[in-house]
Amino acid sequence: MIMYNPLHPAKNMDLRQIVYEKIKQAIVSGIIKPGEKLSEVELAEKMAVSRTPVREAIRQLAKTSLVTLTPRKGAYVSLPSISDAGALYELREDLEMFAAALVSVNPPEKELKEFLEIFKHMGNDTDPQKYLEEDRRFHAFLYQSSGNRFLMNSLQELVDVINLYRPYSLGDTEYIRHLAEGHVEIIEALLARDEKRVREAMRAHIRMSRARLEAYLNTHTSERLPLRP
Structure with missing residues (x-):
């Protein structure tokens, strides 16, 4: 009988973390500039992933103050004030x-x-x-x-x-x-x-x-x- 191992590599989590790190680096390095809107569709296409890990990465970035979520408008790279x-x-x-x-x-x-x-x-x-x-x-x-x-x-x-x-x-x-x-x-x-x-x-x-x-x-x-x- 094969027992389920809860420590089995979490591939989906790995993908989400990779997407998060890639978007974060693009923001910090200036590839995606302050004030620029983050398009889930465009980012997903560029990284060849589904929109789900991109959406989760954007939400995570909003918690770091790198991204601002605006109701009914979307997510933007934060503008320095x-x-x-x-x-x-x-x-x-x-x-x-x-x-x-x-x-x-x-x-x-x-x-x-x-x-x-x-x-x-x-x-x-x-x-x-x-x-x-x-x-x-x-x-x-x-x-x-x-x-x-x-x-x-x-x-x-x-x-x-x-x-x-x-x-x-x-x-x-x-x-x-x-x-x-x-x-x-x-x-x-x-x-x-x-x-x-x-x-x-x-x-x-x-x-x-x-x-x-x-x-x-x-x-x-x-x-x-x-x-x-």
């Missing part, structure tokens, strides 16, 4: 200052020196996508290196929304150099194991990003904000 940006970056500032302070106790020198070389060689002529990629990698590395799993989990819950907002914080490309210099200051403070300096550098970096984001949102009030390529 000034009030939401302020609330998010206030929380981000506190959490990332704490994470960086924890890392300063025993900084992973090899990886930090590699990041230091990357950001030292960035300027206003740096490809914005390259900066964003390294920026995401660096902050994710700090989260993981904090050694506090509860803090890391809290930051991981926010990271998708932070990544949605990140491209707007660039402003014009002239700010890439300033933002890269902020990373250099954070890393040098970490390598010096100077917790106070680390906190101040992280606060300054997050506040600069927030200021650029709010300035951009203040001057772009159309229904669909253009995401930087």
Whole structure:
């Protein structure tokens, strides 16, 4: 007699998770832009799946604030608002200052020196996508290196929304150099194991990003904000 195994691979669940991750990545990377409507039919066709896992993925994404469900209109990729940006970056500032302070106790020198070389060689002529990629990698590395799993989990819950907002914080490309210099200051403070300096550098970096984001949102009030390529 063959017994039913409740731990048998859940293929349908796997498919739903795959669809969810693919749509989420398309949103965070800017392939599907803020303000754009999510069509279940089009997404299902592109991924060669039925509409059911797409519908479930969209509902799940709505819980993360990446997607907004509008009655009788459908689902849209969330548009950043000034009030939401302020609330998010206030929380981000506190959490990332704490994470960086924890890392300063025993900084992973090899990886930090590699990041230091990357950001030292960035300027206003740096490809914005390259900066964003390294920026995401660096902050994710700090989260993981904090050694506090509860803090890391809290930051991981926010990271998708932070990544949605990140491209707007660039402003014009002239700010890439300033933002890269902020990373250099954070890393040098970490390598010096100077917790106070680390906190101040992280606060300054997050506040600069927030200021650029709010300035951009203040001057772009159309229904669909253009995401930087």
